[in-house]
Amino acid sequence: MTGIRALLFDVFGTLVDWRTSVAREAEAVLAPLGHALDWSAFADDWRARYQPAMEAVRCGLEPYVALDELHRRNLDAVLASRGIELDEARCRHLNLAWHRLDAWPDVGTGLAALRESFLLAPCSNGNIALMVALARRNGWHWDAILGAEPARAYKPQPLVYLHAVAALGLTPAETLMVAAHAADLAAAGALGLRTAFLARAAEYGQPNPADQPDFPVDFHVDSLPALAAQLRAGG
Template sequence: MVEALIFDVFGTCVDWRSSVAREVATVLPEVDAEAFARAWRAEYDPAMARIREGARGYVPLEDLHLENLDSVARVFGVRVPDRDALNAAWERLDPWPDVIRGLKALKRLAIIAPCSNGSIALMTRLARYGGLPWDCILGADIARDYKPRPEVYLASCAALRLAPDRVMMVAAHNDDLFAARAVGLKTAFVPRPTEHGPGQSRDLCAESDWDIVAADFKDLSRRVAALQG
């Protein structure tokens, strides 16, 4: 019996690429907004890697995003007039069309919460912007570490006072699911084949025998209901 579903957010629940590009286009009309958004996102994992590897203490994602914004602006040769305002673009990401209805259906079946590398503050503001109906906010901030470190998944389970096998990790990224399954969580894959744009070449399909492989969140809710019996 799955009692809780925890979700990757960036890419799985929300369309970061189009949403951030929209904000960049408003603030920096002289640059290729989508290229800037992709370059900004490309700094995400390297910035977290230093923390995961112990070379730096935990830093909330907003601060990493701001540091990464400065790096990308230098590469593009532009000055950002209000860095904090543009950095808040990550709090205004549009949900994929199936997400809100799917989450509401899933909420009737189990606890639902983000297990994101975003901070509690970022996830709360993003939920308010997009209408994401979480029961609570879990993830990196409570673990003081970043996925795919096992502590992040386990801290989320512990916060709910649930054994890992009572919790299902939902993600559009196979590496997220491999890490969650390695510490005992159930897994569900939902593809987002346009997350990185029309040329996306990874995470187009399930790369393992996940407990659920669903077409979208509405399909996920049907499959979870069937799993619950």
């Protein structure tokens, strides 16, 4: 694996525990108003609308809009489906739950170890403001913030990965895409990027077979420190 100079990271699920964090944020806003819900199911419902919302952009039905806006549309739909009405200030605050996600326990140590030898950047469908908020919350230090908003497209469209690689002045073969989702890695690998599968069995509260790659990847690890160790050892 010599020749790798930069690592690109999927963020939701790969670096952050969105499910637990969104459930916590929803409870903090809605429980004081008298709502008693399955908070994890609320988070799952909100997340389930993520891919369909982006697909309208991918297939050209609407122009690119930032994920914060798509999250807000989806939140309005989730609330309406439960008969919940919120004032605008509370809706705005709850929508920014995605800016307040907590990292998985291994991420801080792992990123610090990787940063000693490689350029690091998110390659996420999250917009720049969202990525900045997560970095500041969790103490991450990126060399750049790349992904959907700079490319004006959503993964797994090739432009997102290729724009990120080009922005760092590298070739795909010099770039390692790290993700917990097979589709993300399949798209990156098809473009010549190296691939690292980072297993996150607890992302949805239980293992999701669809996230397991059924194709060869360059690395298969269960933590970022383990990835750093393998890279130091040359793969």
